[in-house]
Amino acid sequence: MSQSRYLAKQAPQPQVPDQYYSEQNLPASILSDFQQAAAETEFEVTANTRRSYQTSFAIFQGYCEHHGINALPADPRAVISFIGQQKELFQENGCQLSRQTLTTRLAAIRHYHIEAGFKSPTDHPMLLRIMRGLSRNHYRVQADYDQQPIMYHELAMLLECVDKQKHPLLACRDRALLTLGFQGGFRRSELAGMQVQHVSFLRDKLRVRLPYSKSNQAGQKEWKDLPFAEPMACGEFIKAWLDISQITSGHLFRSISRDGQQLRPYQLKDATDPASRNSGFLNGDDVYRTVRKYCKQAGLGEQWFGAHSLRSGCVTQLHENDKDTLYIMGRTGHTDPRSLRHYLKPK
CATH class of the missing domain: 1.10.150.130 (Tyrosine recombinase, N-terminal domain)
Known part of the structure; x- marks a missing residue:
């Protein structure tokens, strides 16, 4: 027998346990610590x-x-x-x-x-x-269309409808929402969850930080730089919204009263109070309804468009502008270039 085979035979083999070791009785003193850790599974x-x-x-x-x-x-x-x-x-x-x-x-x-x-x-x-x-079943009857992309032409039509709003506060918010969603290629959940402290005005661009996203569940550093010089840029509209709303912290896009004159009361759920709830800011469904409302007013056919049309339009428009795949991925946050194939429509 060779020396290497002999040593391998003599080496201790790893033991794979059938089950975890279990104490017969755990002390009550660690119960609260266990519950604190288990709460993170939420x-x-x-x-x-x-x-x-x-x-x-x-x-x-x-x-x-x-x-x-x-x-x-x-x-x-x-x-x-x-x-x-x-x-x-x-x-x-x-x-x-x-x-x-x-x-x-x-x-x-x-x-x-x-x-x-x-x-x-x-x-x-x-x-x-x-x-x-x-x-692989081609015979099933499934919907054969996705939400259509909103590009420069469609976005201009939506903003014309926003300009006809009789309530300045509502119009200002919706301009900021639509242009930010389009230029940044944001998902509706990202728009709804965006905080004022995530937005920074730099010399020639707006920087938006994303603490979490669909492709960044672990909270790694992620941000988007949105140049002021691009067509349909959102920077001036975000600034106007912050000026008129006087929001300095918390969620960026707030709910507005029915008369369109003021922001609704803002409240975040208190973990110690089961009866409390979040209120006063837009959720993902609100973003969806806002996009559909203006698409209907613009005569685009609301059934073909939704909140995802802003993200899809961002990808398609950047592709039309001859931006390369890495540039588009940097804007949208995609981590796999193959994911863009679904969005890149023929020029």
């Missing part, structure tokens, strides 16, 4: 993802209750049957549920099983084969 997924999971899992629970089977833990065959029922559903627009929607249903089932300490039935080989087949 932020493991975003609030929007958690709501989406709750909705999807409730649908799965309803299916299981209807057929008298267990939802948690669930038999893989129950999950397969559920997907079989869901993939045949037709929505009001005459289309079947997309593969992405079905994937979200499965992600919710997986999330709640792992959270409860059960093996996820969504890992079953048969289910994986079914989802691969769904992605």
